[in-house]
Amino acid sequence: MGYGAIELGQLNISKGKYEVAFDILYDCAVNDQNDDALFLLTKMTFDGHLEAEQMEKFYELQNGQTSLGNGYALFNVGLMHERGLGKVPQSYKVAVEYYQKAVKQEVKDAYCNLGNIYALGLGMDQGVPRNVELGVKLLTMGAEEGSRQCAYTLGSLYGKGEFIPLDLKKSFYYLSLAALAGHDQAKRVLHVFVHAHKENYDAEMDAAQLMYGKIENLRQLYKCL
Numbered sequence: 001m002g003y004g005a006i007e008l009g010q011l012n013i014s015k016g017k018y019e020v021a022f023d024i025l026y027d028c029a030v031n032d033q034n035d036d037a038l039f040l041l042t043k044m045t046f047d048g049h050l051e052a053e054q055m056e057k058f059y060e061l062q063n064g065q066t067s068l069g070n071g072y073a074l075f076n077v078g079l080m081h082e083r084g085l086g087k088v089p090q091s092y093k094v095a096v097e098y099y100q101k102a103v104k105q106e107v108k109d110a111y112c113n114l115g116n117i118y119a120l121g122l123g124m125d126q127g128v129p130r131n132v133e134l135g136v137k138l139l140t141m142g143a144e145e146g147s148r149q150c151a152y153t154l155g156s157l158y159g160k161g162e163f164i165p166l167d168l169k170k171s172f173y174y175l176s177l178a179a180l181a182g183h184d185q186a187k188r189v190l191h192v193f194v195h196a197h198k199e200n201y202d203a204e205m206d207a208a209q210l211m212y213g214k215i216e217n218l219r220q221l222y223k224c225l
Contacts, residue, residue, distance in 0.1 A: 005024055005025070005027070005028040005032075005034075005037070006025075006028065006034065006036045006037060006040070008024055009021045009024045009025040009028070009037065009040055010040065012024065013040070013044065013049070018044060018049040018050065019051075019054075021040075021044065021049075022041070022044065022050060022054050025037040025040050025041050025044075026041065026054075026057070026058065026061070029041060029061060030061065033070075035072055038062075038072050038073070038076065039072070041058055042076050042079065045058065045080070045085055045086075046079070046083065046085070050086075052086045052087060055080075055085055055086030055087070055088075056086050056087050056088075058076075059077065059080055059085075059086065059087075059088055061073075062076045062077045062080075063077055070105075071101075071102050071104075071105025071106065071107040071110075072102075072107060074098050074099075074101045074102040074105060074107070074110070075098070075099065075102040075107045075109065075110045075113075077098045078094075078095045078096075078097075078098030078099040078102060078110065078113065079095070079113065081094040081095040081098065082095035082113065082117075091126065092117055092122055092123025092126045092128050093123060093126050093127055093128055095113070095117070095123075096114065096117060096123065096128055099113055099114035099117075100114065103138070106145070108142055108145050108146055108147035108150070109142070109147055109149055109150075110142075111138045111139060111141055111142025111145065111147055111150055112138075112139060112142050112147055112149045112150040112153055114135075114138050115134075115135045115136070115137075115138035115139035115142065115150065115153070116135065116139075116153060117135070118130065118131045118132070118134045118135030118138065119131075119132050119134075119135025119136055119139065119157065119163055119164070120135070120163060132163055132164060136154070136157070136164060139153055139154045139157075140154065143174060143177060143178075144211070144215075145215075146181070146215040146218070146219065148177075148178045148181035148182065148183040148186070149178075149183070151174045151175070151177040151178035151181065151183070151186070152174070152175065152178035152183050152185060152186045152189075154170070154174040155170075155171050155172070155173070155174035155175030155176075155177075155178060155186065155189070156171075156175075156189070158170040158171035158174065159171035159175070159189075159193065168197050168199065169199075169201070169204055170204075171193070172190075172193060172194075172197075172201045172204045172205075173201075173204040173205075173207055173208050174208075175189055175190045175193060176190060176201075176204065176205055176208035176209075177208045177211055177212055180208060180209065180212040181212065181215075
């Protein structure tokens with residue numbers, strides 16, 4: 001199965017035929033090791049469209065892939081442990097281990113999830129210490145690598161000033177970077193932001209556009225290689 005299978009899977013998802021979509025995408029993930037199929041299966045999991053048995057099957061697939069050094073599989077297993085989905089026990093400690101491995105494989109969104117856990121102290125009750133400096137570092141690296149979720153999270157953190165010092169200039173920069181990358185919530189927040197904080201952000205907008213241009217150029221380069 002190739003690109004046609006992905007389209008067919010998406011069509012069945014849009015029609016609410018989740019069991020059919022799962023079978024198509026799972027087969028594509030197993031036989032072709034297709035990252036788009038893995039992404040859609042993950043999305044179906046977190047949107048609540050899979051049965052417990054299907055989630056368990058997907059988890060076993062991903063766990064098998066992690067032994068091959070598959071970064072996306074590492075990320076997905078980390079997500080399942082962070083959320084405690086299906087028969088997978090919720091554990092920030094285990095999630096961190098998988099996210100750390102996924103970061104080494106340069107999975108962009110792994111920077112965000114791992115950065116959140118450290119910066120917000122989400123796993124403190126389970127023995128994962130809060131490390132705001134490391135969390136911000138990971139989120140920054142992810143944003144510069146092209147993760148719009150990292151950029152949005154940083155923009156929100158700097159704008160609230162709850163876990164890190166308030167910095168409206170940095171908040172605008174990262175929210176703009178996320179918005180340029182198509183993050184819908186960042187666009188909405190940015191609209192409110194500019195009305196609430198009336199300053200000159202031209203330099204930050206120029207910097208965000210420059211960074212976004214670099215990210216897009218690299219993305220196009222990798223597509224050509």
